[in-house]
Amino acid sequence: KAGVTQTPRYLIKTRGQQVTLSCSPISGHRSVSWYQQTPGQGLQFLFEYFSETQRNKGNFPGRFSGRQFSNSRSEMNVSTLELGDSALYLCASSFPQGPNTGELFFGEGSRLTVL
Amino acid sequence: GNSVTQMEGPVTLSEEAFLTINCTYTATGYPSLFWYVQYPGEGLQLLLKATKADDKGSNKGFEATYRKETTSFHLEKGSVQVSDSAVYFCALISFQKLVFGTGTRLLVSP
Numbered sequence: 001k002a003g004v005t006q007t008p009r010y011l012i013k014t015r016g017q018q019v020t021l022s023c024s025p026i027s028g029h030r031s032v033s034w035y036q037q038t039p040g041q042g043l044q045f046l047f048e049y050f051s052e053t054q055r056n057k058g059n060f061p062g063r064f065s066g067r068q069f070s071n072s073r074s075e076m077n078v079s080t081l082e083l084g085d086s087a088l089y090l091c092a093s094s095f096p097q098g099p100n101t102g103e104l105f106f107g108e109g110s111r112l113t114v115l
Numbered sequence: 116g117n118s119v120t121q122m123e124g125p126v127t128l129s130e131e132a133f134l135t136i137n138c139t140y141t142a143t144g145y146p147s148l149f150w151y152v153q154y155p156g157e158g159l160q161l162l163l164k165a166t167k168a169d170d171k172g173s174n175k176g177f178e179a180t181y182r183k184e185t186t187s188f189h190l191e192k193g194s195v196q197v198s199d200s201a202v203y204f205c206a207l208i209s210f211q212k213l214v215f216g217t218g219t220r221l222l223v224s225p
Binding site: 004033042043045048055056058090092099100101102103104105106107108109 | 147149156157158159160161164204206207208210211212213214215216217218
């Protein structure tokens with residue numbers, strides 16, 4: 001069974017640009033969550049999508065957005081990039097009750113560097 | 116708000132040594148508790164969980180017991196291997212999302 005696939009794995013952007021990251025969940029998983037991982041702040045929850053609807057949201061500015069498609073694939077977008085957005089962005093998929101049970105399946109992440 | 120505090124790393128051990136990684140939590144009520152592990156270059160994997168007080172989660176030789184009296188969920192393993200070298204995250208469920216500790220890096224040498 002294929003795992004969670006995130007693309008691209010690595011990317012470099014400059015301040016002010018925007019970026020889109022993609023996540024393909026495990027087959028049959030309809031919930032997709034996004035986390036930001038940085039050395040200073042650790043793992044922080046961005047948002048969670050289920051059935052193309054955002055079900056939960058963390059404390060990030062509006063520059064961070066996401067969406068989910070009918071096949072459960074998800075994308076997140078960061079606009080007007082800042083140096084502090086440099087991080088590993090992790091996607092996790094689960095069955096619908098996953099966010100309540102804590103049983104999430106993580107991808108390897110997309111490492112974003114902002115110069 | 117609900118939060119998790121882990122011991123600072125790195126924890127450096129020799130193979131076959133006993134491992135303890137401390138984790139304490141602050142929460143209203145008794146949320147489910149988790150240990151996730153992140154091997155180099157990989158995403159996080161669920162290692163074990165406990166859903167109520169006095170529950171013991173176990174997997175791959177690792178154990179952790181949910182202690183409400185001390186609000187703790189310490190991770191233990193009797194004999195570590197080089198392959199256990201990774202970053203370990205303690206976490207709890209809060210408002211339908213995982214809240215993670217800062218992670219503890221474990222380095223095991225042969």
